[in-house]
Amino acid sequence: xxxxxxxxxxxxxxxxxxxxxxxxxxxxxxxxxxxxxxxxxxxxxxxxxxxxxxxxxxxxxxxxxxxxxxxxxxxxxxxxxxxxxxxxxxxxxxxxxxxxxxxxxxxxxxxxxxxxxxxxxxxxxxxxxxxxxxxxxxxxxxxxxxxxxxxxxxxxxxxxxxxxxxxxxxxxxxxxxxxxxxxxxxxxxxxxxxxxxxxxxxxxxxxxxxxxxxxxxxxxxxxxxxxxxxxxxxxxxxxxxxxxxxxxxxxxxxxxxxxxxxxxxxxxxxxxxxxxxxxxxxxxxxxxxxxxxxxxxxxxxxxxxxxxxxxxxxxxxxxxxxxxxx
Amino acid sequence: xxxxxxxxxxxxxxxxxxxxxxxxxxxxxxxxxxxxxxxxxxxxxxxxxxxxxxxxxxxxxxxxxxxxxxxxxxxxxxxxxxxxxxxxxxxxxxxxxxxxxxxxxxxxxxxxxxxxxxxxxxxxxxxxxxxxxxxxxxxxxxxxxxxxxxxxxxxxxxxxxxxxxxxxxxxxxxxxxxxxxxxxxxxxxxxxxxxxxxxxxxxxxxxxxxxxxxxxxxxxxxxxxxxxxxxxxxxxxxxxxxxxxxxxxxxxxxxxxxxxxxxxxxxxxxxxxxxxxxxxxxxxxxxxxxxxxxxxxxxxxxxxxxxxxxxxxxxxxxxxxxxxxx
Numbered sequence: 118x119x120x121x122x123x124x125x126x127x128x129x130x131x132x133x134x135x136x137x138x139x140x141x142x143x144x145x146x147x148x149x150x151x152x153x154x155x156x157x158x159x160x161x162x163x164x165x166x167x168x169x170x171x172x173x174x175x176x177x178x179x180x181x182x183x184x185x186x187x188x189x190x191x192x193x194x195x196x197x198x199x200x201x202x203x204x205x206x207x208x209x210x211x212x213x214x215x216x217x218x219x220x221x222x223x224x225x226x227x228x229x230x231x232x233x234x235x236x237x238x239x240x241x242x243x244x245x246x247x248x249x250x251x252x253x254x255x256x257x258x259x260x261x262x263x264x265x266x267x268x269x270x271x272x273x274x275x276x277x278x279x280x281x282x283x284x285x286x287x288x289x290x291x292x293x294x295x296x297x298x299x300x301x302x303x304x305x306x307x308x309x310x311x312x313x314x315x316x317x318x319x320x321x322x323x324x325x326x327x328x329x330x331x332x333x334x335x336x337x338x339x340x341x342x343x344x345x346x347x348x349x350x351x352x353x354x355x356x357x358x359x360x361x362x363x364x365x366x367x368x369x370x371x372x373x374x375x376x377x378x379x380x381x382x383x384x385x386x387x388x389x390x391x392x393x394x395x396x397x398x399x400x401x402x403x404x405x406x407x408x409x410x411x412x413x414x415x416x417x418x419x420x421x422x423x424x425x426x427x428x429x430x431x432x433x434x435x436x437x438x439x440x441x442x443x
Numbered sequence: 444x445x446x447x448x449x450x451x452x453x454x455x456x457x458x459x460x461x462x463x464x465x466x467x468x469x470x471x472x473x474x475x476x477x478x479x480x481x482x483x484x485x486x487x488x489x490x491x492x493x494x495x496x497x498x499x500x501x502x503x504x505x506x507x508x509x510x511x512x513x514x515x516x517x518x519x520x521x522x523x524x525x526x527x528x529x530x531x532x533x534x535x536x537x538x539x540x541x542x543x544x545x546x547x548x549x550x551x552x553x554x555x556x557x558x559x560x561x562x563x564x565x566x567x568x569x570x571x572x573x574x575x576x577x578x579x580x581x582x583x584x585x586x587x588x589x590x591x592x593x594x595x596x597x598x599x600x601x602x603x604x605x606x607x608x609x610x611x612x613x614x615x616x617x618x619x620x621x622x623x624x625x626x627x628x629x630x631x632x633x634x635x636x637x638x639x640x641x642x643x644x645x646x647x648x649x650x651x652x653x654x655x656x657x658x659x660x661x662x663x664x665x666x667x668x669x670x671x672x673x674x675x676x677x678x679x680x681x682x683x684x685x686x687x688x689x690x691x692x693x694x695x696x697x698x699x700x701x702x703x704x705x706x707x708x709x710x711x712x713x714x715x716x717x718x719x720x721x722x723x724x725x726x727x728x729x730x731x732x733x734x735x736x737x738x739x740x741x742x743x744x745x746x747x748x749x750x751x752x753x754x755x756x757x758x759x760x761x762x763x764x765x766x767x768x769x
Contacts, residue, residue, distance in 0.1 A: 151481065154510065158507060158510035158511045159507070160507065162506065162507050163548075163565075181486065181487070181488050184480065184484030184488070185484045216569055217569050217570065220566040221566060222564065222565030222569075223565075238548065240543075240546040240548055242565070242569055243542055243565075246572040246576065250572065250575070250576040250579065253576065253580060254580065254583065254659045255660070257580065257583070257659060258658065259652065260656055260659060260660070270660045270664055271660050271661065271665065271667075271670075271678075272668055272670055272675075272678070274678075275681040276685070278660075278682040279685045279689070282682070282686065283689060285652070286656075289648060289649055289652045290645075290649065290694070292645075293645025293646075293648055293649055294697070296644040297641050297644070297645050299644075300642075301641055304637055304638075304641075307637040308637050311630060311634050311640075314626060314633055314637075314640035315626045316619075317626070317640065317647075318622040318623070318626060318644070318753065319616075319618075319623050320619075321643075321647045321648060322619055322647060322651070322750070323615055323616065323619055325648070325749070326585065326749070327608075329584045329585070330584045330586055330608045333581055334581070334586070334596040335597065336580055338596055342597050344598055349597060349598075352597075352598070352604070353604075355601040356605060359605045360608060363609060364612065364613075364616055367616060371620070419655060420652060423648070431644055
């Protein structure tokens with residue numbers, strides 16, 4: 118659970134931990150613990166932390182559960198030894214995910230030796246989730262230094278916005294240069310039949326749109342699913358081909374009716390089917406790969422996957438069109 | 444705060460409210476309230492709800508605060524009359540936003556007459572935020588019936604995925620038909636100079652990418668910012684033109700060096716500057732408009748704004764290129 122990136126960005130569990138929490142020894146009775154709590158209230162009272170003589174966390178009793186216990190019970194006997202806890206260096210997002218998963222309102226934090234550091238309270242968990250929400254959307258769209266608050270991003274000076282957005286757009290510019298080279302390679306085909314160019318913007322737009330949907334599903338889904346990658350990619354590939362068949366099926370008669378060119382209609386529809394399969398596969402595989410390389414899957418998903426999808430879809434279209442039309 | 448859409452989708456505050464909470468009358472002392480709590484513990488103990496004889500909520504004392512009070516204090520004197528509360532029909536997202544804004548771990552819910560319904564506890568608030576997170580990303584990418592859990596969306600059968608993703612893609616197909624018509628209108632220009640087609644995919648891709656960044660900033664930012672729309676659009680327009688100037692500035696010498704055609708280089712760069720301004724303006728104005736029309740700004744932002752941006756950027760490019768190159 119230790120995460121060097123978390124501590125580098127000071128997004129650790131320790132940063133959110135409140136130290137002023139109810140503490141108890143295992144041999145204390147419920148009555149003694151409640152008396153102590155009533156005599157000296159704590160800042161965050163959700164969890165009573167049971168500590169040994171060395172201040173190591175040996176168990177947790179939520180206050181709501183403690184109140185329902187017979188008063189002569191020793192807390193050491195009822196403390197949950199397996200109550201979810203995190204290390205002080207654990208990434209904040211992991212803390213919030215743990216609370217979500219176990220339906221908890223607070224999470225205890227210990228140091229590397231297991232000594233209690235404090236408890237991350239509910240308002241901090243809510244802030245962590247909202248922050249991750251804004252970060253995910255910004256990363257998804259290729260905005261680098263995600264502003265802490267959504268409101269800042271929409272109000273900061275244009276030059277700062279430029280700085281946050283330009284890095285991924287410059288990568289996009291490199292992708293655009295590659296796209297240009299692909300079209301240049303098929304210059305002869307374009308001179309012979311300029312109608313080939315008619316469908317390029319629509320194809321690029323649809324490949325983008327199909328891929329973006331997959332990336333959106335992958336951003337959170339990849340970290341939650343326990344299915345194997347081959348199963349996940351298989352499902353997305355089939356979905357993409359289905360989407361391509363529907364869009365291509367509608368396009369085939371439309372292009373044929375509008376332009377009277379059967380082979381052009383076939384090439385455009387075929388490229389759409391291919392684009393569907395390519396966009397969904399890349400849209401899932403690339404975030405997965407980035408996740409495996411230790412980066413947030415949301416990072417490259419938008420800008421990077423979109424370039425790769427567009428280039429492959431464009432190449433497929435021109436290869437089909439060259440083979441069929443010319 | 445009443446929201447007909449919330450109750451239609453059963454995403455109301457009432458759905459998450461826990462009824463079993465500590466209740467007190469204004470004339471009870473802190474000691475009496477604590478005795479009652481110790482004698483009969485409640486499910487959600489964060490907030491002590493102070494009620495009048497008709498069970499109307501007249502104030503709230505957080506338990507952590509109550510513990511610190513002198514035991515002979517009457518709770519009616521210390522109860523916070525302005526503690527944030529919501530109606531049973533209030534949309535769940537509003538409940539979570541209120542908790543976030545006021546740094547609270549639970550929010551009381553009343554009916555239309557002000558009678559206590561219950562308290563939304565912290566784990567429910569965490570689930571609401573995570574759900575809104577997944578919904579935002581799915582809506583952003585144009586996935587209609589957002590699955591409740593991110594994990595389902597990546598594991599459901601391909602035919603169901605098709606059903607969730609196809610509606611916005613069909614709208615995208617209509618956009619692609621319009622894009623095709625725009626290119627067809629400039630068929631003569633393409634026959635004269637096929638090089639015009641070289642830059643179409645790159646331009647469409649970059650207009651997409653620039654606009655997606657703005658939409659990402661707008662999704663949450665619009666509902667949080669108190670600035671006027673003209674100020675917000677002005678900022679995004681300036682940002683977009685700056686982005687366009689950087690990308691266009693890099694493109695101008697590159698296209699000139701690669702193709703030796705000064706007017707083509709000028710047209711491509713000019714179109715990039717225009718595309719920057721168009722994409723950011725549409726990317727902000729369209730989500731705002733959808734928000735004003737009562738829809739979630741995240742809904743159309745991705746798919747709809749992208750089509751409009753692409754069509755306008757494409758049209759601008761062909762108009763510039765027709766005026767300059769031919």
